[in-house]
Amino acid sequence: MATQAATLAGAIPARHRIIARRRIAERVIVGLLALATLASIAILVTILSYVIIQGIPAINLEFFTQRPKPFGEVGGGVQPALVGTLVLAAVAGAIAIPVGIAAAIFVVEYRSGRFATPVRFAAELIAGLPSIVVGVFVWAFLVRGLIGHFAALAGAVALAVIMVPIVARTVEEVLKLVPNSLREAALALGAPRWKVILRIVVPTARAGIITASVLALARAAGETAPLLLTALGNDFFSTDLLRPIGALPLQIYRYAISPYDDWHTKAWGTSLVLVLVIGIVALLLRVVARERVR
């Protein structure tokens, strides 16, 4: 009895010490995690607010409706670049989104197929390519080759090459989230495989597929390097796919490297417009994606 009481008495302070240490460790870890989260949010907020503060003075109606002024002149806007970015994103999206979705469907739904692994591997390799390398490639094949000169189409193709793996890999993850029980239910109803995919699997994953497309569009709309070698940039309004076309990132670059304060403000304004365009497109697609069945 006596010995037992003694051991217990000795054990309790030791146990307290362990619990105290565990609590401290817990707090330290939670604190570090919170700090990291705070830091990443702070970076985002800082960049966004700085772009807004610096960009607002450049924003007026003229900024959206006029083309850039000749080098050194005050005034002018980003209208050709804004239209150009929308055209480039639309054409690149029209090429890349169906291809990316199709590749993802193939990899997920026919994973027993012999080509699924090579397809996924290829997507990962392309995703790892620096975007300027994609630009050089398209420049060599389209600008120097098939088309023969700088053209919006070449820019769109370059952006599409960058988008395909993003769409494919994100949609792949989304399709994997569709419960297998739904595929089985549809197959058991006597539906052929392709109909199960198009009518059940894809609609179920629709919200995720749209998110994936938005992600890829946002990434493409912000690309600069491949456009330098393909779309080139254009200070005049153009929607001709076979002519050079402007783009917001190119315009930011042109304004920012100039020696004029007015043009620097315009570079910030253009940055703000680019951020807004991406934000608005994302928002619109999300509204469209809202579930029909309530």
Add this chain to the structure above:
Amino acid sequence: MSITMRDTKTTERSADQAATQPAAEATAKGTAVRVEHLDAWYGTHHAISGVTLDFPAGTVTAVIGPSGCGKSTLVRCLNRMHEVTPGARARGGVFIGDVDVYSPYADPVEVRSMVGMVFQKPNPFPMMSVYDNVIAGPRLRGWKMKRREADDLVERNLRRAALWDEVKDKLHRSGGALSGGQQQRLCIARALATDPSVLLMDEPCSALDPIATYKIEELLRELSSEVTIVIVTHNMQQASRVSEHTAFMLAGDDSVGRLVEFGRTDGVFTNPKDKRTEAYITGRFG
């Protein structure tokens, strides 16, 4: 190499089985599904071996047995859903009416069109309304229907699944908004909508509460006059309540599932012919 091993096993067992397995009593309506020497594998795992039995038409047949005895596999072989699992295959004979399900000329999509299937967990299509769920089968098969015909088909099958009164005011709401039991009856309505001759149910009540289970059991009794029902269950009370015939399956020490006994449910439960059936039914294992 594996082929020879497999064949020896099968022959070993067929003698054993002939003794324990009485021929199915012929009912007035005959046989809906005939299974002959059916073997099924998942990759290299031999799941069921040498299953031979006749599912009588227009009745409920329960397939019982402990976990891993191959009862779900057997049912999934009947409409060629087994092979949907990567690496799974089956060999042997399954005949639905006069259709040879495993003939090289049989099309799995066609086979599945003749058979309805209800799964363990209710799985209505979440992005579809109640209405669209019921009509999903005909639509997926490309049936051409006028609006009126579609409405009639939806109402008729929701009534057959005893769900109409509960959902008639929310036909265009999401099927996922219903309770678990309602969802399962919605899945039954969906399976019935293509007028299958056979309805396969793979533990349809195991995710449901007792009241929802009771409703489904009621429904099975009503439906059995118009469609042949095969129900997999690990609940022996359920088997004895709903079925006219019972098949008992068991996996041996080699973990290969085999049919141990098949007969009228009252016979299997009150006077089992096989010692293993008796042991299982009296709760000595499983």
